[in-house]
């Protein structure tokens with residue numbers, strides 16, 4: 001659970017259930033006419049005729065202060081040194097016991113070292129393709145440059161790994177549409193809601209106004225978790241008491257447009273790719289968002305727990321097939337994650353599309369979601385943790 005807001009506005013409490021809850025099994029909403037889309041989503045819209053798809057049930061949980069007020073992270077330092085999250089990443093990635101960086105200490109540069117490196121990369125979930133590619137290039141580099149110092153071999157591998165990972169590096173452009181509609185999906189507990197909370201903070205720091213949609217309508221606790229993040233960041237949350245997550249997403253996109261929000265982020269319930277009906281539901285959410293705004297969702301992000309290992313590839317493949325991903329968020333890299341998975345993604349292992357990695361999560365604080373930078377990641381992966 002995220003930290004509770006130190007001073008959650010009273011209005012951030014979930015409103016009581018309303019009579020206008022979207023009936024289960026309702027047909028998909030039609031595209032919203034412009035006049036309807038311009039309506040702000042309010043609780044009173046519950047009285048709207050059911051034929052009109054105007055936020056019949058979504059509740060708006062607005063922060064008590066002006067939405068433009070700056071976020072007030074209570075327990076976070078304003079600007080923690082970058083070194084602090086980098087060192088957390090390094091520590092996290094080197095804690096596996098198979099630390100690749102450690103292999104270079106006090107050894108000779110010989111075939112034995114290459115073999116150890118090969119095993120370590122595979123153990124770190126880098127996959128066969130990436131491991132072979134990196135080792136072949138490293139052997140060639142060592143030979144060509146006649147490298148005899150193991151530390152220099154490590155530098156060479158770091159460079160090769162960074163080059164290998166660089167195609168995954170992509171800057172997230174929050175201004176390329178208004179509102180930029182971002183749909184977030186992933187398996188249970190991957191860190192979706194927490195990442196949305198951190199991103200809300202990050203986007204606000206960049207001057208963007210944010211609106212959140214509580215598309216995880218299965219659990220009241222999930223809605224409340226997002227509301228807490230909303231209160232903490234001082235942003236409005238569009239939520240509904242049970243009902244159809246696609247309807248909440250639809251309402252939120254319309255609300256975002258009506259009030260000129262820069263970003264609308266749609267949370268979704270965790271699901272396994274094997275739960276086919278839930279994957280269908282995800283496709284529906286995506287489709288219905290497109291009915292509220294023909295170009296949306298502009299970003300479709302998969303959140304992956306960094307500890308997932310090779311199964312991450314299967315997750316990416318399945319979610320990509322269902323909802324056409326535009327980016328990844330990899331969380332919990334501060335823990336015991338091996339981190340090599342991203343090398344496997346970059347290599348297109350197991351038929352995965354190398355989906356860009358926008359952010360990596362290195363902790364539970366507001367500023368612990370950082371842009372993925374190939375150079376930094378490669379350094380952390382090859383650090384001996386010292």
Ligand SMILES: Nc1nc2c(ncn2[C@@H]2O[C@H](COP(=O)(O)OP(=O)(O)OP(=O)(O)O)[C@@H](O)[C@H]2O)c(=O)[nH]1
Nearest residue numbers: 001188189190191192193194270331332361362363
């Ligand atoms: N250490 C660490 N913990 C994280 C990170 N990101 C998320 N978590 C924790 O992981 C747990 C699950 O996070 P949620 O955001 O609730 O995950 P979710 O994907 O929304 O979960 P469901 O909605 O239940 O599917 C929480 O305890 C988070 O604090 C991270 O980068 N580092």
Ligand SMILES: [Mg+2]
Nearest residue numbers: 192193216222
């Ligand atoms: Mg969640």
